[in-house]
Amino acid sequence: MRVTQGAFSFLPDLTDQQIAAQVEYCLRQEWAVSVEFTDDPHPRNTYWEMWGMPMFDLRDAAGVMSEIRACRQANPDTYVRVSAFDSTRGWETIRLSFLVQRPAEEPGFRLERVEAEGRTIRYALRAYALDRPAGRRYAAPPSRGRQP
Amino acid sequence: MTAAARAELPASECDTLDLKALYAETDIAALLADFDRDLIGLTPVKQRIREIAAYLLIARARERVGLTAGTPTLHMAFTGNPGTGKTTVALRMAGILHRLGYVRKGHLVSVTRDDLVGQYIGHTAPKTKEVLKRAMGGVLFIDEAYYLHRPENEKDYGQEAIEILLQVMENQREDLVVVLAGYKTRLDSFFASNPGFRSRIAHHIDFPDYNDAELLAIAETFAVENEYRLSAAARQAMVDYIARRRHQPSFANARSIRNAFDRARLRQAMRLFAGNGSVDRAALQTIEDSDIRASRVFTS
Numbered sequence: 115m116r117v118t119q120g121a122f123s124f125l126p127d128l129t130d131q132q133i134a135a136q137v138e139y140c141l142r143q144e145w146a147v148s149v150e151f152t153d154d155p156h157p158r159n160t161y162w163e164m165w166g167m168p169m170f171d172l173r174d175a176a177g178v179m180s181e182i183r184a185c186r187q188a189n190p191d192t193y194v195r196v197s198a199f200d201s202t203r204g205w206e207t208i209r210l211s212f213l214v215q216r217p218a219e220e221p222g223f224r225l226e227r228v229e230a231e232g233r234t235i236r237y238a239l240r241a242y243a244l245d246r247p248a249g250r251r252y253a254a255p256p257s258r259g260r261q262p
Numbered sequence: 263m264t265a266a267a268r269a270e271l272p273a274s275e276c277d278t279l280d281l282k283a284l285y286a287e288t289d290i291a292a293l294l295a296d297f298d299r300d301l302i303g304l305t306p307v308k309q310r311i312r313e314i315a316a317y318l319l320i321a322r323a324r325e326r327v328g329l330t331a332g333t334p335t336l337h338m339a340f341t342g343n344p345g346t347g348k349t350t351v352a353l354r355m356a357g358i359l360h361r362l363g364y365v366r367k368g369h370l371v372s373v374t375r376d377d378l379v380g381q382y383i384g385h386t387a388p389k390t391k392e393v394l395k396r397a398m399g400g401v402l403f404i405d406e407a408y409y410l411h412r413p414e415n416e417k418d419y420g421q422e423a424i425e426i427l428l429q430v431m432e433n434q435r436e437d438l439v440v441v442l443a444g445y446k447t448r449l450d451s452f453f454a455s456n457p458g459f460r461s462r463i464a465h466h467i468d469f470p471d472y473n474d475a476e477l478l479a480i481a482e483t484f485a486v487e488n489e490y491r492l493s494a495a496a497r498q499a500m501v502d503y504i505a506r507r508r509h510q511p512s513f514a515n516a517r518s519i520r521n522a523f524d525r526a527r528l529r530q531a532m533r534l535f536a537g538n539g540s541v542d543r544a545a546l547q548t549i550e551d552s553d554i555r556a557s558r559v560f561t562s
Contacts, residue, residue: 166388173367174399176437181395 115222117155120195120212130179133196133214137175140198145209146170149181151194153251155220155241165189168199182214191217191252217243217252284323290315293361297354302483303476304347310467311351311358318362335464336364336439337431339407339453341446342469345515348443349403351469355441356401365439367399375409378423386419390426398437407442408452428458472515477504480516484523485549495551496526506559522557529553 118124128136140147148168152159165185169178178196185194194215197208221242228236243251285291294315298308314336321334336359340348353370360368373393380386394402404410410427412418431440442449442459446468453460472480481500485492492500500522507518530553534541 167392169392169395171396172398173369173396174437176366176398176434177395180434 115220117193117213117216117220119155119157119193121210122212127216128212128214133182134175134179136210136212137178137196137198140210141172141175141178143198143200143209145198145200147172147178147196147198149178149185149194149196149214151185151189151192151215153192153217153243153248155193155243156223156239162193162195165194186215193217219252281319281323284319284326288319288322288362290319290358290361293358297358301347301350301354302479303472304351304469307347307351307467307469310465311355314465315358315362318359318364322363333436334364335435335462337435337463338439338441338465338467339449339463340441340443340467340469341449342443343445343471343515345517346469346471347516348469349405352401352403352441352443355439359401359439365400369400370403371397371400372403372405374405375420378404378410378427379419383419386422387426390423394426394430394438398434401439401441403441403443406444408444408448411452411455413455424456424459428462431462474501474504474508477516477519481519481523484520488527489547490527490549491547493548493550496549496554499551499554503554503557503559510559522554522559525557526553529556 122128122136137147146168149165150162151165152162165188166181169181172178182194182196192215193213195211195213197211200207200209223239223241226238226240228238230236294312297311301308317334324330338355340352342348349372352372356365356368356370359365371393377393378386378390380389410420410424412420427440430438440463442463444452453463478497478501481504482492482497484490503522504519507513507522512518526549530549533550533553534545
């Protein structure tokens, strides 16, 4: 199941050239661009791991692109996103965020029914990937061997 | 050359190219003319910059007819005494390279050792990388680059910064141009101990000291820029000042002249203030010889 989070996620995955063009737009708006990654695809998981500090005072997308490449290389088979923060007074928030990498296989989510008081049914969304411990949720590194 | 610059060139239809048309298209003539007019002296520097501009233009022409045009190495080393215009030229260089489509943004990031080298283990690499990221698409100007290398301390973190710099200079030549600047002798010994640097820098440009006539012209340029005027006597005082100042310690070419001019403005203000209280436009504009001759240079 293809996770659709952030902008452009209903489009085919962006090429590096398209990503650079988007980053170029963000820099023109004077937004601070940052790179983040995670292996927990839940839509309410807002706190992703930061790949370095947000990048301020950049003029060209080349710097961001090299960070994206470094992050992908260090974290293959995770979700990687680019976020652009607008510090203008009144906004002070993320203005644009989109995925730049997703794992090769995305097992998707299951719906869990939780019986609450008075046999009320509540629903929970749980990613199949979360059944495995962090770091082995998508493709396990070959050197560590398979977990039972 | 950037993809954008390449896209604006029409596809090659014939094998002959009009270099003049290409020259006009890049608007480089106006830029070089400005460069010639605004910067006084520096003849060898201007010559080298014209050569580089011609080289980039030819690289562009070669690309248009389908010859291989690998990204030319444009990293430079500016050597010369203080105040000989290295930073000013670097700033202009960024503009020229931008106009030729060689760097995408054409801004100048000016740094020294402190901006690149960290204070503790693990601090240097992120610091250097951040500076490099800021400079991408433009020119990175490293002033007094030889301070990066401290031979007396083998644990110095400068070496780490040098290695990162070299790597980026080699692998991301299309993303940024690095300009190293400093005194000639010290930069030469820096290159001797870091041969990797020397071989990655294609252009070594030496900035000569200004002669007295050029320094006077520079003083007059400062005056015009700030809407001041040197009286005839003040002009003569400036000639004497330059002749004397040159032989005093810590002479820094154009920078010394700019400082002298700033102090003369101060004295002019004081003189007008102490005067009879009425000034006209001409008096506000004019620097008299007494403003310059009051300098310490004349008393010692």
